[in-house]
Structure formats: C-alpha cells, structure tokens
Amino acid sequence: MQIALLAPLPPEQNGIADYAGHLRHALEALGVRVRTPLQGVGNDPEAARQRVAEADWQGIDLVHAEIGGGRLAEFHALRALRQRFAQLPLTATVHDPERLVWRREKLPWPLSMLATLRSPLPEVATVLADPLCLHEERQLARQMTRLVTLTHAGNRCLQQRMGLRQAQMAVIPHGNLPIAPLPLPPLQPLKLLYFGFIYRGKGIEDLLEALARLVTEQPGLRSRVRLTLAGGSEPEMAFGPSGSYLEQLRQRIRERGLSDLIGWHLDVPADEIPSVIQAHHVMVLPYRESSKLKILGQLRGTSGALSWATACGRGVITSDARSFGEEVSYGNGEIYPQGQVHALTQALARLCAEPQRAQAWADRAATLGRERVWSLTAERFHQLFQHACEVNE
CATH class of the missing domain: 3.40.50.2000 (Glycogen Phosphorylase B;)
Structure with missing residues (x-):
C-alpha cells in the first residue's frame, strides 16, 4: 500500500x-x-x-x-x-x-x-x-x-x-512510544510535573495558585512537595503583546513565595522527555478551554502530554477540559473542574495525604501505555x- x-x-x-x-x-x-x-x-x-x-x-x-x-x-x-x-x-x-x-x-x-x-x-x-x-x-x-x-x-x-x-x-x-518502565522515585518529596508547551491558556496560573494555597493551608507540606515546569517555550508562543509569558510566570512564582518549590526544565530534547517525566510521580495538566472557542463549539481533543504520561507509566491530575475526563477514566489519575483552583488544591492535598495513590495511578497508566x-x-x-x-x- x-x-x-x-x-x-x-x-x-x-x-x-x-x-x-x-x-x-x-x-x-x-x-x-x-x-x-x-x-x-x-x-x-x-x-x-x-x-x-x-x-x-x-x-x-x-x-x-x-x-x-x-x-x-x-x-x-x-x-x-x-x-x-x-x-x-x-x-x-x-x-x-x-x-x-x-x-x-x-x-x-x-x-x-x-x-x-x-x-x-x-x-x-x-x-x-x-x-x-x-x-x-x-x-x-x-x-x-x-x-x-x-x-x-x-x-x-x-x-x-x-x-x-x-x-x-x-x-x-x-499512540505512545514504547518507553521502558521505571519505578516511581521515593514518595517524599512528592514530585509534580507540568509538561507541555508553555504559553497562555494552559491554566499554569491555576496550578501555581493551587500550590500556593496548599502550602499556606498546610505549612508542613512545604518540605514534602515540589513542582517542575517543563516543556517547549518557542518565542511565538511564549511572547505576546503583553510581553514574555515566562517572565510573567516567574514573577507570579516570586509573588506567591514559591521559588523554593518550583524548578524549570525548558525545551526538553525529545530523547530526554521520558527521563524527565519518570523522575516525577504525577503529571498535572490544569488546562482551561478557550472562552472564545466556546462561542463556536465544543473543543473535545486530547493532549500529547497526556499521551507521554501514559507512555512513561505516570498518573495525572487534570482538569475536565477537552476529552481529558475520558482519558483519565482508567484509574490512571484524577479529574477536577477546570478553572476551579479550590478543587485543584483539594486534589493536590489528597495526593499529599495519600501518596500511594501515585503508585496505583502509575500501574494503570503503564498498562494503558502498553496497549497504545x-x-x-x-x-x-x-x-x-x-x-x-x-x-x-
């Protein structure tokens, strides 16, 4: 053919x-x-x-x-x-x-x-x-x-x-690449990962706000949780009329007092993506659907980042945007209502209280990854x- x-x-x-x-x-x-x-x-x-x-x-x-x-x-x-x-x-x-x-x-x-x-x-x-x-x-x-x-x-x-x-x-x-399985890191500190192209509209601000609320409400978690922001930062996506989005995120991190909890891994080479993802416990995707697109219809796509999580045997906490609810209906993670920072904060708190959930999600993700x-x-x-x-x- x-x-x-x-x-x-x-x-x-x-x-x-x-x-x-x-x-x-x-x-x-x-x-x-x-x-x-x-x-x-x-x-x-x-x-x-x-x-x-x-x-x-x-x-x-x-x-x-x-x-x-x-x-x-x-x-x-x-x-x-x-x-x-x-x-x-x-x-x-x-x-x-x-x-x-x-x-x-x-x-x-x-x-x-x-x-x-x-x-x-x-x-x-x-x-x-x-x-x-x-x-x-x-x-x-x-x-x-x-x-x-x-x-x-x-x-x-x-x-x-x-x-x-x-x-x-x-x-x-x-589809997924065949990624060799790797056990989860030790469960403390809990390592969270945002992975994907870094530009406006991905809900990253919601994730930063939820993390700030989490450590404010439970100060003891400050030494037990870390977040990495990883992915592509192409200029046409990261810069706009209001300036550098990356610098705006860095400023927000400083204002929320999160600098000691957040690391960066920008423009990850393709061959390093699995090791970056597998160095973490759970991927967090706080996407919001575009309010402009809602006028024209329902966006029901999925995410390459979600596919990477599955391929690498890692669970996800994600909003219910797009078709994410279906993609995380296999016991491989948790869904929260998009844009609701309080709900995301609660989801993070539940994971911190029961970090073994990350292992259960990882096991289901690995099975799904082999099928895809x-x-x-x-x-x-x-x-x-x-x-x-x-x-x-």
Missing part, C-alpha cells in the same frame, strides 16, 4: 507534527509506503492547493491527513483533492473535534474589513462568518471516507456537529486504510 500523508512533520515543533512523525515511521515499519507531498509548504493554504495541482498522484492508494492545531493547509489540500479525484479514498485524524478547522482562510467582504480594526471587531467578524466556515467544514467532512478521533467523546461530538454517518467514524487512541504503543496503533490505522480502500472500489 502507498499512501500520501498530509501533515506538519518534525522539525516543526508542535504536537501534531510529533504525532504525524511517529505515525509515519510506524506505518513504514509495517511496509506501508508513505509520501509527504505537502512537506515544505508550511501552513499556507494556497501553496497546499498548488502542490495538489502539481504533485504526481499516480499509484497513491489513499490520502490521510492530520487536521487540527489551527492549521488550514491540510484542510484545503483535502478539498482540492476531492474536487479533482471523486473516488480517491480520503481519511483524516481530527485532533480538535467537534470541528475540523474552526476558522476560514479568509473572511468574506465586508467582514474582512473588520479584521483590520481593533478588538473586539475582528472577533465579531469571525463569529459572523462562522456559519459559512461550518458549512465548508461539513461539506468536506461528508465527502471523507473515514474520520478518526482520539477519543469516543470527540467522536460523538464530531459526528453530531458535522452530520456524519456512523460508517464514516473511527476511534484510535493517541505506536506499533499497535499503526496496525489499527493500516486496517482502517484497507477498509477505506475497499469502500471506494
């Missing part, structure tokens, strides 16, 4: 590029030939359409795309392919259900004029144009052979919002591709 993979790929630094890179290598290990016709176009819809027009599609059995993360290139490449090849099997992993892309490439006139004005007028223009965006998403979704989500919750939301047939849907959980290694995940995709080709014969 020869497929075309439409996706960002390493060295691009984002979760979907990492995912696509691992999937590609795992499929090639099964003997699938993988071509990447969009490589080098970046997130440029016009360049993607041009590449579709110029590329040689002879011998391609199926096209698979990775859609999400605010990217539009893959979406428009799929639209161009469907217009050109009515019978070519098209499949995609949708990373941010219940929508495909959530925004248009360009706003129609006269709304496009608002995009150049001061906030909130550009946001108003986006909302007013959303019915057109949703129509285009539904149009493509209904022409796809198969759409894959990483969770059942995301699958249900995507099917309902796009108006899809059950036969078009599939769930394949996020990329080699098995690629086999599920390979089977899905074969069925998709049979449907379009």
